[in-house]
Amino acid sequence: MADLINEKHMSTDSDDIEMQSHDLEQNITLAEGEIKAPMFKHVDPNDGDEALRAFASDDGEVIVMTPEMEKQLLRKIDWNLMPMLCVVYGLNFLDKTTLSYASIMGMKTSLNLKGDNYQWLGSMFYIGYLVWEYPTNRLLQRLPLAKWSSFNIIAWGGTLCCMAATSNFAGAVAVRFFLGVFEAAVTPGFTLFTSQWYTKEEQGLRTGIWFSFNGFAQIFGGVVSYGISVGVKKHGAAIAPWKVIFLTIGLLTVAIGCIFLYFMPDSQLNAKFLTPKERLMAVERIRKNQQGVGNKHFKMYQLKEALADPITWAFAFYALMADIPNGGISNFFSQLIVSFGYTPDQSLLYGSPGGAVEVVTLIVCGYLGDKYGHRLLISTSGLLIAMLGMILIVALPLSNNSGRLAGYYLTQASATPFTAILSMISSNVAGYTKKTTVAALYLVAYCVGNIAGPQVFRPQDAPRYKPAEITIIVCYGVALIDVVFIAWYYNKMNKKNEAIRATPGYRKLDKQEFLDLTDKENHEFVRHIISTTVTSNLSIAQDIGMYRTKFDKGKLGYQRVRKGLKESSEGAQPQYIKVTAHIWKFGGAG
Structure with a gap:
């Protein structure tokens, strides 16, 4: 596997902005698209974490890390x-x-x-x-x-x-x-x-x-x-x-x-x-x-x-x-x-x-x-x-x-x-x-x-x-x-957040990890006290549906997500997390 794989952005900047704006306005939706409940009240895409700057000038590089790396x-x-x-x-x-x-x-x-x-x-x-x-x-x-x-x-x-x-x-x-x-x-x-x-x-x-x-x-x-x-x-x-x-x-x-x-x-x-x-x-x-x-x-x-x-x-x-x-x-x-x-x-x-x-x-x-x-x-x-x-x-x-x-x-x-x-x-x-x-x-x-x-x-x-x-x-x-x-x-x-993530129509924001959200705002957040997997198989399935929509122009990204799901079913869930986390430059939620 190459250390770094260069790919062109699969969507235009305007598409990204429109997508992120939509995500900021409505996060949990029903299958028909009706807004069920606002999840975030204080999200400002221009006032996120310092980590966002790390990717601002990376020329569209997609980072792939093996466990050895x-x-x-x-x-x-x-x-x-x-x-x-x-x-x-x-x-x-x-x-x-x-x-x-x-x-x-x-x-x-x-x-x-x-x-x-x-x-x-x-x-x-x-x-x-x-x-x-x-x-x-x-x-x-x-x-x-x-x-x-x-x-x-x-x-x-x-x-x-x-x-x-x-x-x-x-x-x-x-x-x-x-x-x-x-x-x-x-x-x-x-x-x-x-x-x-x-x-x-x-x-x-x-x-x-x-x-x-x-x-x-x-x-x-x-x-x-x-x-x-x-x-x-x-x-x-x-x-x-x-x-x-x-x-x-x-x-x-x-x-x-x-x-x-x-x-x-x-x-x-x-x-x-x-x-x-x-x-x-x-x-x-x-x-x-x-x-x-x-x-x-x-x-x-x-x-x-x-x-x-x-x-x-x-x-x-x-x-x-x-x-x-x-x-x-x-x-x-x-x-x-x-x-x-x-x-x-x-x-x-x-x-x-x-x-x-x-x-x-x-x-x-x-x-x-x-x-x-x-x-x-x-x-x-x-x-x-x-x-x-x-x-x-x-x-x-x-x-x-x-x-x-x-x-x-x-x-x-x-x-x-x-x-x-x-x-x-x-x-x-x-x-x-x-x-x-x-x-x-x-x-x-x-x-x-x-x-x-x-x-x-x-x-x-x-x-x-x-x-x-x-x-x-x-x-x-x-x-x-x-x-x-x-x-x-x-x-x-932790049980409360797990129940929210299992809600039908639950969605997460693009680059949600780096938006400077609090632990109570971010329902993806897992408090580390007892052994828990970072994401459940249910949330993996939800991510697949979301990635399939967002990566209709980026087949490579979708294939990696499918590969991650397969590995997860075989008990290699951390590998899924690592691989899918590295394709967000295509417009996915990370």
């Missing part, structure tokens, strides 16, 4: 994108937790922290994050994605270095606020990168991989902090060890940010590591996501839909419940390990294995979720492991240091549902304004939880912190119930 392209995308996403996300976590390392390396004494000052240093990062989360999501939509992300990476690295220059609580709290401001762009930005480059079936594992670098960062940070602390004590240093750790991590972040700026593309359309033909193929392969690669325009109706969607608030509620524990543990884990009976230097080193638990659970759950199609439900296993770990910390006697330390390690598995929901925002929320809004609200709730988290670790409860530990167990339990609700609701919405 797609595997090669996916491998190329992975090797060029994933290393940068992974390293930067690891630094994102390391920058936040550097405060915990510094807290037992002399920072509290140097800054003269008293009472609840340290708790507020932990919370102030998330206050800055909270204040800037929605504005930065709007900027992620309006500005070039990689450029804005790079600016924030470099800026937060420089801000972290400033922490070494502080001499009191006021200066430190100001730096922590701006650190939160600049880091607010990272998680939603990386969610957008994942959604624009990978198919729904690929997103869970990729999100799990780059998120798992939180664990690698914890291992790296613990070892580096231990080395700095022991080295300074043994050999001395011109500046305090806690300042050295801030400068080391901050300067490393600035350097990585510059590399990210040079290499990371904003989308497939300007990816320097792809050839022009590969850019088209990279856009084409994500067509079945029904999302495209982005739209720069703010759409008020999508904002309203996001605010009215129950799943938006279910996501936000999960983030709130899950991140009260996260905010407490991430800021107090070094002090928590000291409370188990270990020295400050030992706590720096002994905290590292917790990162390995996070890495393993995230990657395993991401892989199994994508392989078996139960992404969200499989992710709950990590939350159950974390609950068990916190129960061990509460239930075991103070004398059982090793058992309580093992319990702490198990709590590091708690990130799996949070990551699964991030990947679901990437794959299951459509409409670019809606996606950025849902991501912003999810991370706003994440901030609120992390602001509250350090406050439950009250100084008067040290060293046991039993009220905080019980609070964490309760939060995990409530979060687990919320995950079950999300799975139930998504299953309900």
